[in-house]
Amino acid sequence: MHENLIPIRQAVIARNPGESEFHQAVDEVFESLGPVVARHPDLLESAILERICEPERQIIFRVPWTDDNGQVHINRGFRVEFNSALGPYKGGLRFHPSVYLGIVKFLGFEQIFKNSLTGMPIGGGKGGSDFDPSGRSDAEIMRFCQSFMTELYRHIGEYTDVPAGDIGVGGREIGYLFGQYKRITNRYESGVLTGKGLAWGGSLVRTEATGYGTVMFAEEMLKTRGQDMDGREIIVSGSGNVAIYAVERAQSLGAKVLTASDSSGYVMDPDGIDLDLLKQVKEVERARISQYAERKGGRARFISDGSVWDVPGSVALPCATQNELNGRQAKKLLANGVEVVAEGANMPTTAEAIRLFQDADVLFAPGKAANAGGVATSALEMQQNASRDSWTFDYTQQRLQEIMRGIHHRCAETADEYGMPGNYVAGANITGFIKVARAMSAQGLI
Ligand code: NDP
Numbered sequence: 223m224h225e226n227l228i229p230i231r232q233a234v235i236a237r238n239p240g241e242s243e244f245h246q247a248v249d250e251v252f253e254s255l256g257p258v259v260a261r262h263p264d265l266l267e268s269a270i271l272e273r274i275c276e277p278e279r280q281i282i283f284r285v286p287w288t289d290d291n292g293q294v295h296i297n298r299g300f301r302v303e304f305n306s307a308l309g310p311y312k313g314g315l316r317f318h319p320s321v322y323l324g325i326v327k328f329l330g331f332e333q334i335f336k337n338s339l340t341g342m343p344i345g346g347g348k349g350g351s352d353f354d355p356s357g358r359s360d361a362e363i364m365r366f367c368q369s370f371m372t373e374l375y376r377h378i379g380e381y382t383d384v385p386a387g388d389i390g391v392g393g394r395e396i397g398y399l400f401g402q403y404k405r406i407t408n409r410y411e412s413g414v415l416t417g418k419g420l421a422w423g424g425s426l427v428r429t430e431a432t433g434y435g436t437v438m439f440a441e442e443m444l445k446t447r448g449q450d451m452d453g454r455e456i457i458v459s460g461s462g463n464v465a466i467y468a469v470e471r472a473q474s475l476g477a478k479v480l481t482a483s484d485s486s487g488y489v490m491d492p493d494g495i496d497l498d499l500l501k502q503v504k505e506v507e508r509a510r511i512s513q514y515a516e517r518k519g520g521r522a523r524f525i526s527d528g529s530v531w532d533v534p535g536s537v538a539l540p541c542a543t544q545n546e547l548n549g550r551q552a553k554k555l556l557a558n559g560v561e562v563v564a565e566g567a568n569m570p571t572t573a574e575a576i577r578l579f580q581d582a583d584v585l586f587a588p589g590k591a592a593n594a595g596g597v598a599t600s601a602l603e604m605q606q607n608a609s610r611d612s613w614t615f616d617y618t619q620q621r622l623q624e625i626m627r628g629i630h631h632r633c634a635e636t637a638d639e640y641g642m643p644g645n646y647v648a649g650a651n652i653t654g655f656i657k658v659a660r661a662m663s664a665q666g667l668i
Pocket residue numbers: 318320387388389390391392432460461462463464465483484485486541542543544566567568593594596597
């Protein structure tokens with residue numbers, strides 16, 4: 223890390239004790255900014271980096287709700303409004319028992335640079351709750367969402383802060399959240415949330431966008447080596463929104479996807495994942511991934527110990543959660559001949575694993591570049607809402623494709639310009655940072 227950045231980094235750690243995921247996200251960005259400090263010292267004036275690491279606003283609130291047996295539960299709700307230099311705060315809501323301030327801040331911090339990279343007018347934010355939705359009835363999910371929004375509504379708005387989904391928050395939850403926002407405010411303010419249903423202000427392609435975009439980014443990286451996805455064996459982790467549509471896009475390009483996983487284990491299907499069955503088990507029934515192997519039969523297997531990264535393939539797409547691919551697993555993937563790693567999830571690869579991939583000349587795409595298709599399509603949803611219009615699937619997908627190509631181009635070009643060709647991590651962090659820093663400078667000391 224550049225010596226001028228070390229004291230700033232130390233101050234961030236001291237100021238935010240115990241938030242290891244946030245520290246990790248800050249370190250990854252700071253490690254990339256050395257060449258910027260050397261070339262554009264002016265960009266770091268008026269404590270830009272110190273300011274960028276301090277959220278503009280952090281909201282923590284109580285979320286009381288009643289389960290189907292009449293028992294009362296109390297959860298904690300969060301919204302971290304990190305940076306609004308480029309537009310209203312934008313980023314998802316995560317409902318998962320592991321959520322605490324450090325997770326929300328790592329996600330919000332990443333979101334600043336990701337959103338900047340998309341080229342769309344959106345700032346960075348993130349929120350969520352330590353609520354565990356697994357095993358809860360629709361009625362319980364609805365009551366939780368209504369209680370969550372009863373506090374959140376006063377902080378958000380189409381020009382202020384626009385939440386969307388993330389782990390544990392999909393179309394069903396966005397529906398309940400939107401309904402409660404509308405009821406409290408008496409405003410049909412479509413642009414206050416994204417990821418809405420198609421009949422009430424949602425955008426075509428938003429459901430597919432993160433997974434499709436991740437594979438589009440992998441295709442762009444492969445193109446730089448004159449290669450493509452056709453005929454490749456792909457290893458995917460996760461089986462939620464991002465994973466499912468990464469599988470769909472990879473298969474449409476002639477690749478064979480061998481794996482999918484959830485927190486109970488993974489399935490390995492040598493004949494290629496049956497996408498309809500995966501959607502039925504995970505999207506429709508919200509069942510455990512073992513159901514896939516049970517119903518598929520044949521050579522499909524459910525494995526509860528070990529990880530998807532034990533399975534050989536030339537492309538790895540981590541699409542579940544943070545720090546799900548460590549150094550040991552990276553070595554295994556390398557021994558098995560991995561050539562491309564594109565992060566569908568946020569920060570799924572540990573710092574050690576990233577270094578191993580980069581040292582081995584693997585094409586490695588960080589989440590803030592590779593998974594930006596989701597939030598970019600959210601920004602397209604906001605555009606459609608603002609103009610009271612709705613676009614076709616083909617047109618929206620074409621816009622997504624152009625955005626992903628643009629992100630790839632900017633990352634690759636910046637990495638070249640700063641003398642680190644092929645380093646998409648540096649390319650993404652530097653490009654994302656410079657745009658936000660310039661906007662913050664222009665807007666004065668706020
Ligand atoms: P979903 O809730 O749809 O799916 C999450 C998947 O990851 C599930 O298979 C889940 O398994 C697994 N998972 C979650 N937490 C853990 C954990 N602690 N350990 C093991 N497995 C886990 O979420 P998404 O697909 O939307 O999100 C996946 C990743 O992609 C996240 O990192 C998210 O931040 C990121 N992302 C999402 C975007 C979006 O538009 N949705 C956009 C950009 C990034 P189980 O069901 O067993 O918990």
